[in-house]
Amino acid sequence: MPDPNNQEIAQILTEIASILEIQAENPFRIRAYRKASLVIANLAKPLSIVYQEEGEKGLENLPGIGKNIAQKIVEILETGGLAQYQQLQQEIPPQLLHLVDIRGLGAIRLRTLHEKLGINNLDDLKKAANGGKIRQLPGFGEKSEENIIKGVTDYEKHVGRYLLVRALPYAQELVDYIRQMSGVAMVEMAGSVRRRRETVADLDILVAGKPDIPLYNHLKGYNKIKEIPAHGETKITLVMEMGIQSDVRLLAPESFGAGMLYFTGSKQHNIALRRRALERGWKLSEYGLFSGEKRIAGVTEEEIFRILDLPFIPPELREDQGEIEAAESGRLPRLIRQEDLKGDLHDHTNHSDGYHSLEQMAEAAKNMGYQYLAITDHSKSQTQARGLDENRLLQQIEQIDQLNANLKDFRVLKGMEVDILKDGSLDLPVEVLQKLDCVVGSIHSYFNQPKEETTARMIKAIRSGVVNIIGHPTARLLQEREPVELDMLEVMKAAKKQGVVMELNAHGNRLDLHDAHCHLAKELGVKISISTDSHNCLQLPVIQYGISTARRGWLEAGDVINTLPGDELLKFLRGQRKDRDTQF
Ligand code: DGT
Ligand code: CA
Ligand code: CA
Ligand code: ZN
Numbered sequence: 001m002p003d004p005n006n007q008e009i010a011q012i013l014t015e016i017a018s019i020l021e022i023q024a025e026n027p028f029r030i031r032a033y034r035k036a037s038l039v040i041a042n043l044a045k046p047l048s049i050v051y052q053e054e055g056e057k058g059l060e061n062l063p064g065i066g067k068n069i070a071q072k073i074v075e076i077l078e079t080g081g082l083a084q085y086q087q088l089q090q091e092i093p094p095q096l097l098h099l100v101d102i103r104g105l106g107a108i109r110l111r112t113l114h115e116k117l118g119i120n121n122l123d124d125l126k127k128a129a130n131g132g133k134i135r136q137l138p139g140f141g142e143k144s145e146e147n148i149i150k151g152v153t154d155y156e157k158h159v160g161r162y163l164l165v166r167a168l169p170y171a172q173e174l175v176d177y178i179r180q181m182s183g184v185a186m187v188e189m190a191g192s193v194r195r196r197r198e199t200v201a202d203l204d205i206l207v208a209g210k211p212d213i214p215l216y217n218h219l220k221g222y223n224k225i226k227e228i229p230a231h232g233e234t235k236i237t238l239v240m241e242m243g244i245q246s247d248v249r250l251l252a253p254e255s256f257g258a259g260m261l262y263f264t265g266s267k268q269h270n271i272a273l274r275r276r277a278l279e280r281g282w283k284l285s286e287y288g289l290f291s292g293e294k295r296i297a298g299v300t301e302e303e304i305f306r307i308l309d310l311p312f313i314p315p316e317l318r319e320d321q322g323e324i325e326a327a328e329s330g331r332l333p334r335l336i337r338q339e340d341l342k343g344d345l346h347d348h349t350n351h352s353d354g355y356h357s358l359e360q361m362a363e364a365a366k367n368m369g370y371q372y373l374a375i376t377d378h379s380k381s382q383t384q385a386r387g388l389d390e391n392r393l394l395q396q397i398e399q400i401d402q403l404n405a406n407l408k409d410f411r412v413l414k415g416m417e418v419d420i421l422k423d424g425s426l427d428l429p430v431e432v433l434q435k436l437d438c439v440v441g442s443i444h445s446y447f448n449q450p451k452e453e454t455t456a457r458m459i460k461a462i463r464s465g466v467v468n469i470i471g472h473p474t475a476r477l478l479q480e481r482e483p484v485e486l487d488m489l490e491v492m493k494a495a496k497k498q499g500v501v502m503e504l505n506a507h508g509n510r511l512d513l514h515d516a517h518c519h520l521a522k523e524l525g526v527k528i529s530i531s532t533d534s535h536n537c538l539q540l541p542v543i544q545y546g547i548s549t550a551r552r553g554w555l556e557a558g559d560v561i562n563t564l565p566g567d568e569l570l571k572f573l574r575g576q577r578k579d580r581d582t583q584f
Helices: 006-022 027-042 047-060 067-079 083-090 096-101 106-117 122-130 141-158 164-179 191-195 215-220 253-264 267-279 301-307 323-328 358-367 390-406 451-462 488-498 515-524 537-552 566-577
Strands: 184-190 202-209 225-231 235-240 245-251 283-285 288-291 294-297 343-347 372-375 411-419 438-442 501-505 528-531
Touching: 006 027, 006 067, 006 083, 006 096, 006 106, 006 164, 027 067, 027 537, 047 067, 096 106, 096 122, 106 122, 122 141, 164 184, 164 191, 164 202, 164 215, 164 245, 164 537, 184 191, 184 253, 191 202, 191 253, 202 253, 215 225, 215 235, 215 245, 245 253, 253 267, 253 283, 253 288, 253 294, 253 301, 267 283, 267 323, 288 301, 294 301, 343 358, 343 411, 343 438, 343 501, 343 528, 343 537, 358 372, 358 390, 358 537, 390 411, 411 566, 451 488, 488 501, 488 515, 501 515, 501 537, 515 528, 515 537, 528 537
Parallel strands: 202 245, 343 372, 372 411, 411 438, 501 528
Antiparallel strands: 184 202, 225 235, 235 245, 283 288, 288 294
């Protein structure tokens, strides 16, 4: 039976922190739980494997995890639960904890609202806010009441959708669990999770087998399931840990391909395909492609596409955004794959706010099969991230030169993630940045400037003559922070003119640029880099979420600069600095 995954463990630790905060416990203790949770949520390697291979000591050696928390993780891994957590959950009203996710609230304020106004759930909160009760509390005021109302609106928008990076591991584990069952011919993900949308509402899983296989009994034995609210002959609905719901459907093998096509969607793509079948006098349904009563295809998706005179359309493209027309005329892109990437161009070390050393990061990147890794620590205005000033950057450059002298078939690129300041100027002098191989320019402050100002700020950085790549261009954090307001078309046109690359930041709660932006960049001829923004070496594999977003944005290997082999990449980066128009 699969062990609790990293997301579940991170979630338990976060909830413990929130409960302790609601109970006004020791802030130091609370911070330890939060920090550990953040690290675990971003770890690519399953904790169960770390524990298996290296024991409790291996857990303790992870960044941000001490002896106390390592012991709790062991308890979760060994027993599937944590006694302390169960106990804490009993101590507060059951709905209260959900409210900590509302922006502008947080556990500390929630405690006040609970104590002073008796707020226990979302309804109580809305009533109090709309009735002007919150502004009367000391330390709140009109402005924070407004913020809470806005937070509630945003919360209601995304409640019930899960980040792909959180949901996909559940889907993978569920598929693996079902696959162990005898009598199961095939099992695959469908729905938005197969299309790799950045958020998903539920996990659609399809199983091929005889109608009498005991699927329900098998699923009852799965330790990740909280409840099974409904089960019929062909569809079983499950609620997993964290509330993620899954629809598991049993299909006859002869219509498995048709079912995959139907339940992968998107709905709009299905409608367009059905229309195409109708034009040929056939009928396409979830059971097959039919001519009259006769099934002419249905076992595989490929077969159905072929009979409809189409090549296979990858699931990430099935959004009715012109993919059927492109397929028809042989213009489907050859989508980028993870194997195409030769390196990662945005990564931090313990020189700023990362955890691992230069050497450890280089080693991990080499183990990913990469040829290069750009070290891009923060610049000095990021004081809380221990950003580098000129002197520390020059020291780092020296260290990288020494490291490279000892590395074979691998190169660490000298870089920096330099802050784009409020007015669009850069945080370090151009003469210093020119010593680097790869300069990523990013916004980390003043997210609320008016659209024209942010656009001008970005364009100024693009015209600095020294920035190679614009990092996480909209600065959004999925379900947490809205993107900055920006005229993306103008920014991209400037990037095109200056030969500046735009980043697709693969970090699971960024995915920035998003899919449609990538498609726009491709059409304008703006190059993309796909990087993880790793802050420790275990995060490098999250590149997969960048790859799936790139695929949704129709990108091919040739659109992405870090598919270039090392020497060509260096030539490209150097070429970016020459003949630049630095005039306004
Ligand atoms: P989600 O769950 O909101 O993240 O997105 P999906 O695309 O997974 O949507 P879901 O779970 O409601 O349905 C899965 C697929 O089933 C969907 O992509 C297409 C197909 N489907 C569902 N309802 C309909 C429908 O009424 N008409 C058609 N043509 N297809 C449907
Ligand atoms: Ca779905
Ligand atoms: Ca569904
Ligand atoms: Zn950044």
